[in-house]
Amino acid sequence: MGNIVLVGFMGTGKTAVGKTLAAALGLAFVDTDAMIEMQTGLSIPEIFRTRGEPGFRAIEKEIVRGLAGATDHVIATGGGVVLDAENVRILKLLGPVVHLTAAPEVILARTGGDASERPMLAGTDALERIKELLAFRAPFYAQADDTIDTSNLDAYAVARRVLESVNGTTIRRVRVDLGPDSYDIVIGVSVLSHLGLLLRAFDLTSRALIVTNPGIGRCYGDTVERALRSAGFEPAVAEVPDGEAHKSLDWASRLYDAMLDHRMDRRSPVIAVGGGVIGDLTGFAAATYMRGVPFVQVPTSLLAQVDASVGGKVAVDHPRGKNLIGAFHQPRLVLISLDTLQSLPDRELRAGLAEVIKHGVIADAELFEYLEQHLDTVLARSGDALAHLVARSCEIKAEVVSGDEREQGRRVILNYGHTIGHAIEAQLSYTGLLHGEAVAIGMVCAARIAELMNLLDGESVDRIARLIERAGLPIAPLALDIDGMLRTMTHDKKTVGGRLRFVLPTRIGAVEVVDGVTGEMIRDSLRVR
DSSP: OOOEEEEEOTTSSHHHHHHHHHHHHTOEEEEHHHHHHHHHSSOHHHHHHHHHHHHHHHHHHHHHHHHTTOOSEEEEOOTTGGGSHHHHHHHHHHSOEEEEEOOHHHHHHHHTTOTTTOGGGOSSOHHHHHHHHHHHHHHHHTTSSEEEEOTTOOHHHHHHHHHHHHHGGGSEEEEEOOGGGOEEEEEESSOGGGHHHHHTTSOOOSEEEEEEOHHHIIIIIHHHHHHHHHTTOEEEEEEOOSSGGGOSHHHHHHHHHHHHHTTOOTTOOEEEEESHHHHHHHHHHHHHGGGOOOEEEEEOSHHIIIIITSSOEEEEEETTEEEEEEEEOOOSEEEEEGGGGGGSOHHHHHHHHHHHHHHHHHHOHHHHHHHHHHHHHHHTTOHHHHHHHHHHHHHHHHHHHHHOTTSSSGGGGGGTTHHHHHHHHHHTTTOSSOHHHHHHHHHHHHHHHHHHTTSSOHHHHHHHHHHHHHTTOOOSOOSOOHHHHHHHHTTSTTOBTTBOOEEEEEETTEEEEEOOOOHHHHHHHHSOO
């Protein structure tokens, strides 16, 4: 990650914030004043008394020179380190320099105005001395890359602001606007270590449950646990075996047991770290334990990042249909660490692309065209390309969900490809095909139905099928019991009054909800071509 340098007046929180940041990010922490005391064997007041301020500044300059070339540190500096131009030059080479400040009255309260401990405050009026020094040093502090006022913030809140500052445009936030249930989707690289600091912004108690699967736990479990512990949480871990077959009431019950064993209360967060199965199952357990506890999504698959983790739809499967037992339970936060996609199996990456393609078909022709033009770059896992796809998909889903949280209107368009896709999964007992692969087949079938109904031109059908096939996804159904699939569809959540509602494209970037689809049309769309 490199270094983060904190400068500022005494009493602005440099040491407390620096330690908080270092613990959260797994970086080393150094305090230049502490290094001076260690090198000399004297306290700061003793150095001022025996050597004066010039002597202290000479030692300070030597310490700063010694930091040149340091990596992966959070560095808290003395209040006057910026008075020396060479010090500033070295510090700015080390990494982003953040200036912490506070109101003079706050500084006085924090320091006590004790000149015996703070030699720079010597004089008859400590508050006036603070104001005088702040005014004199203001131009020097202005050389920092950013300034954060810590007057009314605790160390965790300041640490979050510092992270936002030093990451600049590398971290994106997408807001899901749902009134009191609104939340942010935070997207960036290597941001799992930010989790604890981000959760400290909410009114939560300390006990937390991390739900993951064994493979994801091996890759990211330690990072997530450390991030939570560094922010004062006490996490327990529950591992669920991989696979859709475990998205069940039985496994939800096991999560209830884990929450009870950990003595979790109604403000204890439950954190899903994994793909769509983990997110759905964990969210359902969070929605129903004690009538609802805080829920956090940390999706690690492309499919979960672009779709399943956003919107608050949580569920478990029933033998007669997918996601039939569920609830709407919005997360407090969705944290997307894009680096997790680099270790994703190739098949799962391609399956996640099905949901990205879906977003292009239903709402964004430019996104669809971007995929057509840059698919090879995406499949090569270009960081920039993946960041664009994830962020744009989240923006599309956030906009749809914000206008229709409980799927009473426009939100149903997100089900494009899912009616047939879910029926295929049920026919296969949720084995053999990944969810994204089944949805890919469903999208092609829905496009063919749209063509049969004269809603979509043949060229657009070919474009949809061609892009899905180029992405390495299936476009033709396997040999299936179509009568059985039609019976399964009658249990689909999108069925109203016994009539199936299909989401069908009318052009690339727009869809309609149609309820006049016949069984023969569905049969025709499912025939292998």
